[in-house]
Amino acid sequence: MIDFLRKVPLFSSLNNSQLTIISNICSKKSFKANTVLFHEKELGSAFYIVFSGSVKIYTAATSGEEKILSLFKTGDSFGELSLIDGKPRSASAQTLEDSVMIALSAPNFLDMLKSNFDISLCIMQELCNRLRDTNQHVHDLTFLDARSRVIKSLIKLANKNGIRSGSVVTIKMMLNYDEVSQMAGVQKPILMQVIRDFQERQILTFLGNEMKLDLAKLRG
Known part of the structure; x- marks a missing residue:
């Protein structure tokens, strides 16, 4: 103990x-x-x-x-x-x-x-x-707009709960989308819009119950 x-x-x-x-x-x-x-x-x-x-x-x-x-x-x-x-x-x-x-x-x-x-x-x-x-x-x-709050919440999840390898952070998704939107203080459609945008830009990828966040592409 x-x-x-x-x-x-x-x-x-x-x-x-x-x-x-x-x-x-x-x-x-x-x-x-x-x-x-x-x-x-x-x-x-x-x-x-x-x-x-x-x-x-x-x-x-x-x-x-x-x-x-x-x-x-x-x-x-x-x-x-x-x-x-x-x-x-x-x-x-x-x-x-x-x-x-x-x-x-x-x-x-x-x-x-x-x-x-x-x-x-x-x-x-x-x-x-x-x-x-x-x-x-x-x-x-x-002071932050909805998109910025989503981004900051994802980074906070990555820093606190993720495992980093290079610029990629793997996060076990313990929350559903409703809960992530609540945490970010935005409506769910706005969260999903940001996530779709990040997937198209390959900033976010999903595999099973894991999410991978590429910090290098996010900064770019």
């Missing part, structure tokens, strides 16, 4: 004794694909780290329409915000595939933060990074 925690960005600067403290309060849980880990507006009871698989974080309108905020894969952590401020969850979390989570219960997590300043500081730094990402997303929705 300590070897895994050391690779988690949230804890990468901690020493072995600090990682041991965290390891002692962790539990590992398996979930089937499409399992909702928690719902928006419910009280937080646990903080999660993805051990394997993937998770989407999203909000839902009263009409049922979803807006995907983030995707998390191995090593990513989420769900700590409502544990820290005691307020309801700001979004929902759902597995995209069969996944294994490392869970820290709210009481154990808060006790750890109270007793270990260095660990608390790491948590605060990660929250600051996420706030900056949120601010950037708001900026994109305000």
